[in-house]
Amino acid sequence: MLNLIGKNVKFSNKEKSYLKTIDVTDGKAWEKSTNEMNRIKEKVKIHLYSVQNHRCAYCGTRLNVGGRAEIEHIAPKGVSYHPEFTFHELNLLFACEHCNGSSKKGQIDIVIKKSKYYPKCQFSIVHPFFDDPDLHYEWVNSVPICIKSNTVKGKKSIEIFELDSPYLTEDRAKTLFSEHRKMRIPLSPQQESEIDNALSLLP
Structure with a gap:
């Protein structure tokens, strides 16, 4: 249960321009591997490890102890969910395998009121970057x-x-x-x- 308000990753204008070229509609854009994509993912990981102090954003336990750390998409990125938020700065955090597993959050859609503007969406859970x-x-x-x-x-x-x-x-x-x-x-x-x-x- 971390308070991460104002601590989300920030992409540069160059990175944002690159991410806009990626087709996210299939829900699998995060898995794509290019030099630029891999560099961006590494930046996200380094930043989140630091601001989360190596702890799960949801339960607060140490990452990579009870299970591997995973980049979590708060609003799920699956094709039938919210793929357009795949690379949104406020949608990325580190969660433990326990919290992000299929028996916990997994692909549960926690967006209860959607907006094209991510910060205007309403979420059913405590959002680490908003709450x-x-x-x-x-x-x-x-x-x-x-x-x-x-x-x-x-x-x-x-x-x-x-x-x-x-x-x-x-x-x-x-x-x-x-x-x-x-x-x-x-x-x-x-x-x-x-x-x-x-x-x-x-x-």
């Missing part, structure tokens, strides 16, 4: 471990990405514990209690 996650998610006892939703978007995101699953709850508990240990900061009683609660959810 502040703090307005859509709430933490039990203000400790970032056990998650709840504040909004319809937050609820939908929790449902799709299973953000309240024992696996992700445990991961957040371990991350909090590890961060405090590295910085040699003692855990508060509330934090210790939430870590215990999180671990008790495990099978």
Whole structure:
């Protein structure tokens, strides 16, 4: 659950001109391989790894740990979805294999109201480049471990990405514990209690 407002990749005018020459109507334009395309993809990867701090934009777990990192198209690029947004700067982010898999977001169409102008589209989930996650998610006892939703978007995101699953709850508990240990900061009683609660959810 990253706040990436204003942190999307920015293409140069030259790159935009090149991308406009690509036929996206078949929904497979992202897979095309040319020198220029490969350079643009590499730029996207480097930028997103940096601004996302090697974490999944949806669940916040470390990329390439629970599964490979994947360039995610928020509005799906498939031919029957939104291929025209294949290379839109606000439609590209890194997601973990778990969140981007067919059993999670996969090809679910999260665009609930479409516009030709991408920022005017409405999305059913918390959009990392548009939405502040703090307005859509709430933490039990203000400790970032056990998650709840504040909004319809937050609820939908929790449902799709299973953000309240024992696996992700445990991961957040371990991350909090590890961060405090590295910085040699003692855990508060509330934090210790939430870590215990999180671990008790495990099978």
